[in-house]
Amino acid sequence: MKSSAHETIKSKGYKLTHQRQLILSILEGSQTHLDAEALFLLAKRRDPKISLATVYRSLSTFKKIGLIQEQGFGEDHGHFETVSNKPHFHFTCSQCGQVTELRSKKIIRLIKELCQEEDLKMESMDLLIQGLCPVCQEKKSTSTTS
Amino acid sequence: MKSSAHETIKSKGYKLTHQRQLILSILEGSQTHLDAEALFLLAKRRDPKISLATVYRSLSTFKKIGLIQEQGFGEDHGHFETVSNKPHFHFTCSQCGQVTELRSKKIIRLIKELCQEEDLKMESMDLLIQGLCPVCQEKKSTSTTS
């Protein structure tokens, strides 16, 4: 029951390079949803020679073998998180951009049922909700209530 | 109770140019989820002088005033649809790329409840499911069952 991610990489026929290990460990250790650039900057602190292209290639590989997932968040670039986390949804605040994770076993079950009814074989789901976080709701009502 | 989209454009202080009317009418008449390039090609058939930049600018404006919504579909470019359609979800086949629309009043209600519980004010939601459509499931099982 050790580092199964490393096993997955090798079992899929990919080499366990130290760049891949580094990138993966950053993703696993991060609580936030990193984008490629942020990940690259963090990686460079431990390996100043690492290339942005390698970050993108690793992300692509990890995604292909199911170690990570990419999130859109309605921006012009992706964000990444490990798949180990239980399935969840994302809420992004349209004002401050903060990302909140939401969970609901019930909703997930209903989505699966919906797919079965339509004879669709689900491989992944992504629910993104946009709106105002509690803090920004407060700000807005304060400035409006003159 | 007439063309409320035109009214919306003017009421928000935007000018009702014939380019905007054209782009909007194409979006309203389309059954598919057009991307900017496809929309541009269709628009050029009726106005050969129209610019791709104008298409992007119009899409951006329409999105801002709530006339249309942009969908990610996990690609490197957006797809667009009018908001008039009842809220719905999207399923894209990872094999053939086909997009299917799904509806579930129940799921929408549960999502709204989930947001209320967390004190989040929802402005929009996007549920994207990826998987295999019935046709591609069939193809896969046929080729596998030697």
Add this chain to the structure above:
DNA sequence: ATGAAAATGCGAATTATTCTCAATTATATT
């Protein structure tokens, strides 16, 4: 009809991501 402000067309610029290719590295084999 006139004028001011907004919008357009066109090409250049920008940004995220991918590609090319020579040099390096991981792994299997000796």
Add this chain to the structure above:
DNA sequence: AATATAATTGAGAATAATTCGCATTTTCAT
């Protein structure tokens, strides 16, 4: 441990979607 081979990397060029800059045109209130 040394070698061979194929995969991977770094660096920068290339690409693709989208945005910008600006001169010209159009909308719309007067």
